Amino acid sequence: MSQLQQERLLQVLLAPQISEKATYVADKNEQIVFRVASDATKPEVKAAVEQLFDVKVKSVQIANVKGKEKRFGRIMGRRKAWKKAFVCLQPGQEINFAAGE
Template sequence: MANPLLCPLLTEKSTGLTEKKGQYVLVVRPDADKLTIKDAIEKKFGVSVTSVRTINYLGKLRAQNTRRGRIIGKKSDWKKAIVTLAEGQSIDYYSGTAQKSEG
């Protein structure tokens, strides 16, 4: 299987989870399971993952009116993973490395 990690999901809520609870929110492949996500994060960032929660989202239906009538399409389904790291560890999305706080 290809790398299940697609990109970080940076919103106000996900940033709050990162600052308060040490949880990181990522967009992952829809066919990825929790163990695959955990292994990929531990391998890529060199951190220890304590838990992974996943949420599946169904793509929305979209309609477009044209001269010939109405065209109905669908956006892609996607999956979100909320990953909790061990105490004192963090991930820097921009450099692709992990940081361990001393203390």
């Protein structure tokens, strides 16, 4: 893998998405939810997760999340739209975010 591709993979994953829904999905479907770059593709997300966490990925689903409209006084503003990826791991694989070391 070239240096350019490796740098791109490090920029694809932004953060794990921690929410009630993400926790429910993780328990029920053995999936992990990540916030990803808005131009990320499924193969890029799969390669990035496998490289960073040293696990085998079974499948990836991606969803575009529309930004909410918010009010700033009289002015209507809008939050940025973003993309999230539901990563399904192979049976027996897991990512533990709590173990930092």
